[in-house]
Amino acid sequence: xxxxxxxxxxxxxxQVDKLEFYEQMEWGDLIFCCGQEAISKEIEIITHSxxxxxxxxxxxxGATQWxxxxxxxxxxxxxxxxxxxxxAYDGDLVMTRRPVLTAAEKMSALNIGLSVLGDxxxxxxxxxxxxxxxxxxxxxxxxxxxxxxxxxxxxxxxxTPYPLRRPGANYPTPEDLWMDPTVIPICALxxxxxxxxxxxxxxQVA
Numbered sequence: 001x002x003x004x005x006x007x008x009x010x011x012x013x014x015q016v017d018k019l020e021f022y023e024q025m026e027w028g029d030l031i032f033c034c035g036q037e038a039i040s041k042e043i044e045i046i047t048h049s050x051x052x053x054x055x056x057x058x059x060x061x062g063a064t065q066w067x068x069x070x071x072x073x074x075x076x077x078x079x080x081x082x083x084x085x086x087x088a089y090d091g092d093l094v095m096t097r098r099p100v101l102t103a104a105e106k107m108s109a110l111n112i113g114l115s116v117l118g119d120x121x122x123x124x125x126x127x128x129x130x131x132x133x134x135x136x137x138x139x140x141x142x143x144x145x146x147x148x149x150x151x152x153x154x155x156x157x158x159x160t161p162y163p164l165r166r167p168g169a170n171y172p173t174p175e176d177l178w179m180d181p182t183v184i185p186i187c188a189l190x191x192x193x194x195x196x197x198x199x200x201x202x203x204q205v206a
Contacts, residue, residue, distance in 0.1 A: 002096065002178050002179060002180065002183045002184065002185055003179070004175070004178075004179065005122055005136060005192065006048070006083060007052070008034070008037055008092050008094070008140075008188050008190060009039075009190075011185075011188075013054075013185045013187065013188045014187045014189050015189070015190050016188070016189060017189075018059055018086055018087070018185045018189065019125060020088060021093070021187065021189045022086070022097065024064070024083075024187050025066060026058060026093055026094065026097060027057070027059050027103070027106065028056060028057070028058060028059055028097075028098070028101065028103075028106035029056070029057045029095050029096065029097050029186070030054055030056055030057075030095075030096045030097070030098070030107070030153065030183065031054065031055050031056075031057055031068075031082075031093055031094070031095055031096070032050065032051045032053070032054050032093070032094040032096060032174060032177075032178060033051065033052065033053035033054065033055070033091055033092075033093055033094075034050045034052065034091035034092040034093075034094075034191075035053050035071075035090075035091050036090045036091050037046065039052075039073060040053065040091075041051035043169065044171065044175070044191055045173045047173045047174070048175070049173070049175035049178070050056065050092075051174040051175055051178055052151050053070075053072075053149045053174060054070075054149050054153050054174045054177055055069065055070035055080075055085075055149065055153075056068065056070065056109075056110065056113065056153065056156070056183075057082050057095075058110055058171065060153060062100050065081060065082075065083065066082035067079050067080065067081060067082060068080040068081065068082050068084075068085070069110060069113045069114070069152075069156075070149060070152065071119070071147045071148055071151070071152040071159050072149070076118060076119055076147075077113065077116050077117050077147055077152055079188070080116060080117070080161040081180040084140050086189065087106070087190070089191070090191065091191055092189065092191050093188065093189040094156060094185060094187075094188045094189075095184050095185070095186040095187050095188070095189075096097070096183045096184060096185050096186060097183075097184050098166070098182045098183060098184070099161070099182075099184060100158055100162050100182045105160040105161065105162075106158075106160075108159040108160060109156040109159045109160055110156070111159070112154060112155065112156045112158070112159040113156045113182060114157075116147065116152070116155070119147055121126070123180065137178075138187045147189075148171075149174065150171070150172050150173055150174045150176065150177050151172070152172040153177060154171060160199065164177050164180050164183075165177060165179060165180035165181075166180075167171070168198045170177070171194065
């Protein structure tokens with residue numbers, strides 16, 4: 001069961017290099033990201049979490065390159081390359097797994113995600129949700145078939161018998177999904193540009 005962490009180095013999650021990160025990967029794993037962009041930092045600060053983004057890793061039959069299914073600010077819901085994160089991401093990555101899901105259930109979730117390819121990234125929904133956590137009187141934008149990162153992963157999980165954690169009536173933040181009892185941390189890939197004592201969300205350039 002995943003529990004709240006303040007940063008990667010104090011979490012006790014085993015840290016690995018790129019090679020072992022790929023060796024540990026299984027189809028359908030969820031990757032939590034500690035982002036450095038302005039919107040990422042705001043989400044991390046307001047939700048008191050090092051995590052600002054989440055994606056699903058998957059490998060099509062016969063393929064050798066791991067892909068992602070995710071929603072990002074610039075591209076909306078899309079299929080990307082996991083190597084873009086492993087090789088060039090400016091933050092730390094934490095691999096998690098949901099052992100409760102069968103291969104068929106993970107495929108169902110993937111197909112749901114693929115069905116909304118091209119939907120816009122609803123950054124206003126994510127920011128309003130995070131702000132509401134801080135000041136409860138602020139309104140929350142209701143998503144209109146638009147998905148930010150954790151909203152997409154929650155929506156995909158509805159295709160399985162085990163929907164991800166959704167506190168209240170609102171779409172969840174990355175921290176909410178991290179705290180789901182079925183999400184198990186496997187290992188972490190620290191960004192080499194961070195100092196060993198840095199928080200996930202604090203870039204330390206050597």
